Amino acid sequence: MNPAAIELKNCTKTFRGKIAVHDLSLTVEPGTVYGLVGDNGAGKTTTIKMLLGLLPPSRGSVSVLGCDPQKDHVEIMKRTGYVSENRELYDWMTVSEILWFNAQFYSTWDNDLVQRTMRSMELNPKQKIKHLSRGMRAKVAMLLAMGHKPDLLILDEPSSGLDPLVRREILEHIIAIIQSEGRTVFLSSHLIDEVERIADRVGILCDGDMMRDESLDAIKETSKRIRVAWNGDMPDPGQFKNVRRIDQSGREEAYFTQCFNDNVLDQFRERHPASLEVEALGLEEIVVETIRAQKHFLKSLEKVG
Ligand SMILES: Nc1ncnc2c1ncn2[C@@H]1O[C@H](COP(=O)(O)OP(=O)(O)OP(=O)(O)O)[C@@H](O)[C@H]1O
Ligand SMILES: [Mg+2]
Structure with missing residues (x-):
């Protein structure tokens, strides 16, 4: 049996004594889409950062693709694509430069896929990142996260602030990635209709506590x-x-x-x-x-x- 793509066991994260995530346990099976939803400050980004090894849990254990994110951060970054909440990008580069730069870090980078996707997203490769609109930045962030064909795609609010057309486009790319064999998606979103369309399993967080963690069908x-x-x-x-x-x-x-x-x-x-x-x-x-x-x-x- 394949190990779970993600397994959190009794994870708590505190910041200076204040609990951000409380005793969180969840499992994400390979090849599925997990949607994490919750109000502002519920602990979604904190959870995602623990998955990536960007924050250590205060208690509990985290396993991602069979690795411990604290010990095997490089391995996890290699096999994972990540779109952060703030979509930090090198502003002084052009679209093609940032894609080229990113490609250097991955032996699995699929330039054909990236070029094709870039064209279908109608991105101009010569445009400077700092001159891109919010929607275009989101598309570039998505390209950077998927270009190395990661086993796991982690998306923190991938389409917040985007118009419905761009949102659909991003969603379609997510679905295309899932459909290619065995890939897993973990996303947090305030756009719940979006989660409802693509997630197999849904977690509802409130003030750091998991209220529901079930298949979408069971929740409904x-x-x-x-x-x-x-x-x-x-x-x-x-x-x-x-x-x-x-x-x-x-x-x-x-x-x-x-x-x-x-x-x-x-x-x-x-x-x-x-x-x-x-x-x-x-x-x-x-x-x-x-x-x-x-x-x-x-x-x-x-x-x-
Ligand atoms: N580095 C930090 N230092 C102190 N407190 C933090 C830090 N990061 C997050 N927190 C706190 O942890 C709690 C959870 O924050 P988090 O960013 O995970 O929420 P979220 O669910 O992603 O919210 P949003 O929907 O607004 O993005 C909040 O109370 C936040 O203030
Ligand atoms: Mg957040």
């Missing part, structure tokens, strides 16, 4: 909105288990659940509602409600404390 199967209307007395919403009331208008209520099953529905049915409906949710709504529920929970702990 278990996360539902329940709409209920009552005839007589309204029941106390606190009595229902594994749901959180997210809306109320007169005698109609909406609840969110992350663990949908018959038992969850039965507790409403037992109260004989006037109507009861279950609605499927898109990933974006699921992420928003999951994070809201966690923030609400953390606030309630503060009050008790």
Whole structure:
């Protein structure tokens, strides 16, 4: 059996005593796409930096392509493509110069693939990096990350701030890379519809804690909105288990659940509602409600404390 492309075990990262990532465990199988989502400051970039060996975990272990990023940083950089959040590029170079420069570091650099992709991205090889628009910079960053045909592509917000056309283009390249045999993608994104289109597995981080780490299908199967209307007395919403009331208008209520099953529905049915409906949710709504529920929970702990 192939080793996991990525394995984090009980990883915690603290910065001067403040927890950025807490007891995080996750596994990414080779050939799959993992999408990490979460609010600002949730710990996505910190997690990615631990994968690349750019930050040591304070506790726990990290394995990437079977290597320890702290000990085998060079090996990991060789086999991994990385687009950082800030897309640092050498501004004084032209597009063709930066591609040539990057190629020198990799024996596996595929110049034909890079030239073809550059043309399809409509990038001008003679243009200086400092004169590129944000979208063009993102395309160059993507080219630099994929030119050596890495086994693992790590993308930190690859398409934030880009127009929908460029986003699609970048996505298509990601998908093309995945389709070439056995390659793995780990990406963080605030563009959740994008994650929903390409990810096999999704992690939802909130304040350094992993709320969900499951296949996209499992997350969607278990996360539902329940709409209920009552005839007589309204029941106390606190009595229902594994749901959180997210809306109320007169005698109609909406609840969110992350663990949908018959038992969850039965507790409403037992109260004989006037109507009861279950609605499927898109990933974006699921992420928003999951994070809201966690923030609400953390606030309630503060009050008790
Ligand atoms: N070098 C650092 N020193 C101190 N604190 C840091 C450092 N890097 C990150 N943090 C803190 O760790 C937490 C997680 O930050 P991180 O950048 O990983 O979040 P993120 O999920 O990538 O957020 P965003 O969506 O805004 O990019 C934040 O509270 C941040 O302030
Ligand atoms: Mg970040």
